[in-house]
Amino acid sequence: MKGLLLKDLYIAKSNILVIIGSLIVLGFGLSVLIEASALLVLAPPCATTAVFISITSDANSKWNKNVITMPVSRSQIIGEKFILFIILSVLGIMAALIPCGVLAIFGAEMSLASLLLYGSIGVSAALFAGCFSLPCAYFFDPDKSQIVFLMSFLASTGIIVALVLLINLFIPVKGNILLPFNIVLIIAAIFFFISHKIAVMAYQEKDIT
Template identity: 25%
Template sequence: MKGLILNQYYSVEKSIWWYSLIGFVAAMVLIFFENPVMQRAAGFLPLFLLATAALEVVRHEAISGWNKYVLTLPVKRIRVVQSHYLFFLILTIVGVLISIVAYMIAQFVFGLSPSAGYINSLLNIMGISFTMGFVVYPLTYILGTEKAETVTLVGAGVGIGVFFLSAFIFDFIPIEIQGLNSDQLFSLSFMIINFVLFIISYIVSIQVYKRKEF
């Protein structure tokens, strides 16, 4: 498992470092404006970029032929799927940490106060990222890694579309929880539901990958 994850890391190493740097700098700049919309974007950007880097792996595997070579190694197919999902989760966490560090620097060094929407934005983009993950991986295993780039674009579109559709539907659902306003409740619910779907897609992906012929 460690070898599989390291291979994925080295295949997109440059993207990870560049996206991390761009995400951090952009987040700091956007927070500095102390505008709620820009601060939401500050929470959104680092995580989105790192999630995109994780999804780049399947495209690189198709180009290099690794997706076929790995099956000749003494590695179970379930481990290949696990490594993809685990790597995605790792980079998602890294994106969250970059956003949190930017928030802490802005608050304690520059005396800025990011808006409450900053945390909601983090939860929202985590939900969108999980949506991308549960769409991209199963479809890639079904359609083939050669179509990974197209599938990734579809996954991003679905993630954003599901977010806006969910927000629209949520406005018509009269749910209240003490201690949470409507924005917080939606963001938390959206993230949790899509994480559950992400886990379900992992189970589906294992079954698809086991039966796939290369």
């Protein structure tokens, strides 16, 4: 699996560098208008687009025909994409923290609570988007999966809002805003884990031609 991961990171390297660079520049730009820590909401979803670039690249190069002949199981092939998704989410957060840290050094107002809140929202959005779009990449052809990928980010926003409103019925969001969003993050992680199992089952049955 390590070899598969290195292959995907190599393919997506230029895209990852562009995304990370853009996030850093955007962070400094946002500091003029709003709190720079809000960039943490966008960072994980933006960074994980490289996963779908690698999936599309695999399909276009007929890599799927070659990889199933290698000494790796189909579950490992799928698991690698999910691991890559998580790694890129973390890289996105780290990239977003760079302008936040620089601005904080120069006296910009930035609280740990806001960093945790925006980071939680960003990772939750990425995980919800991934739990829909990653399995679909193996149910549908690349063109249709790209459409699902774009729609999944819109859907993840609606899901987060709906969950927060539901949690608010039991735990007041005002005055304790971090707790509801942390609960949403846990739910997103559970759904992401379940989607991995679904994707594995789909790929096990898929006829690679």
